Amino acid sequence: MNLILLSPTDFAPGSLSSNSPLPSNTPEPAPIIARLEDRRFQHIAEVHRAQVGDTMKVGLINGDIGDGEVIERGERHITLKVSLHRSPPPGLPLTLLLALPRPKMLKRTIQHATALGVKKLYLINAYRVEKSYWQSPWLAEDKLREQCLLGLEQAVDTAMPQIELRKRFKPFVEDELPELARDSLKLVAHPVTTSACPIDIQQQTTLAVGPEGGFIPYEVEKLQEAGFESVHLGPRILRVETALPVLLSRLFPAS
Numbered sequence: 174m175n176l177i178l179l180s181p182t183d184f185a186p187g188s189l190s191s192n193s194p195l196p197s198n199t200p201e202p203a204p205i206i207a208r209l210e211d212r213r214f215q216h217i218a219e220v221h222r223a224q225v226g227d228t229m230k231v232g233l234i235n236g237d238i239g240d241g242e243v244i245e246r247g248e249r250h251i252t253l254k255v256s257l258h259r260s261p262p263p264g265l266p267l268t269l270l271l272a273l274p275r276p277k278m279l280k281r282t283i284q285h286a287t288a289l290g291v292k293k294l295y296l297i298n299a300y301r302v303e304k305s306y307w308q309s310p311w312l313a314e315d316k317l318r319e320q321c322l323l324g325l326e327q328a329v330d331t332a333m334p335q336i337e338l339r340k341r342f343k344p345f346v347e348d349e350l351p352e353l354a355r356d357s358l359k360l361v362a363h364p365v366t367t368s369a370c371p372i373d374i375q376q377q378t379t380l381a382v383g384p385e386g387g388f389i390p391y392e393v394e395k396l397q398e399a400g401f402e403s404v405h406l407g408p409r410i411l412r413v414e415t416a417l418p419v420l421l422s423r424l425f426p427a428s
């Protein structure tokens with residue numbers, strides 16, 4: 174946990190708005206105070222071993238990043254004086270279409286994608302996605318959010334990704350994708366193709382990544398009809414959770 178992520182409910186009522194800039198003749202704003210009792214308290218107590226007076230990096234979910242000073246440490250809670258003063262890092266100019274991985278890999282892949290700066294993610298169906306994966310409890314909104322929080326904490330970021338589920342491939346590709354991917358570079362990662370994945374592109378991109386068994390030819394054709402170009406990463410076939418960081422660091426090396 175490289176960043177303690179705070180949500181508005183952690184703050185004393187009304188205190189959060191006091192962090193917004195005030196006119197110069199206004200007296201010093203009241204400090205904003207956050208009280209933590211859950212796994213973040215445990216982490217601060219057991220890993221940071223923080224004492225009163227220590228400071229740590231904190232961020233408000235979908236807000237700024239700053240410092241939290243420990244002003245009180247109880248048996249089951251910790252109180253921080255919070256000052257938020259810098260923006261989170263920019264997200265990638267990317268919409269990621271990811272064929273739904275098996276639940277264990279889904280969790281890791283969501284964490285990696287979030288840590289790498291993905292802000293728009295569509296989990297899509299494909300012929301080789303097992304139907305049972307769509308019943309996974311890990312697809313519940315709160316469970317996906319948990320994985321995103323872990324990725325944000327890891328990468329020192331606060332901007333929550335938006336995740337959408339699309340359980341039918343054909344209607345998604347035919348009816349929704351053209352608008353969604355409009356004016357973007359459209360790529361489908363596919364090992365069996367002649368073009369190598371481009372490097373350091375400076376443009377909005379829509380990237381499709383297949384399931385463990387790969388996209389079937391029909392799906393690659395449908396994506397190509399929608400304007401997607403197939404690109405490879407060399408002769409080694411990588412697991413989805415490995416292919417994704419390789420693709421993103423190749424496409425957006427400086428981000």
Ligand code: SAM
Nearest residue numbers: 362363364382383386387405406409410411416
């Ligand atoms: N046998 C499958 C195939 O040939 O498509 C392998 C699928 S791979 C385990 C899962 C996904 O990761 C692929 O659909 C693709 O999107 C991506 N991937 C893995 N290795 C890749 C490579 N060398 N080039 C391009 N994409 C790759």
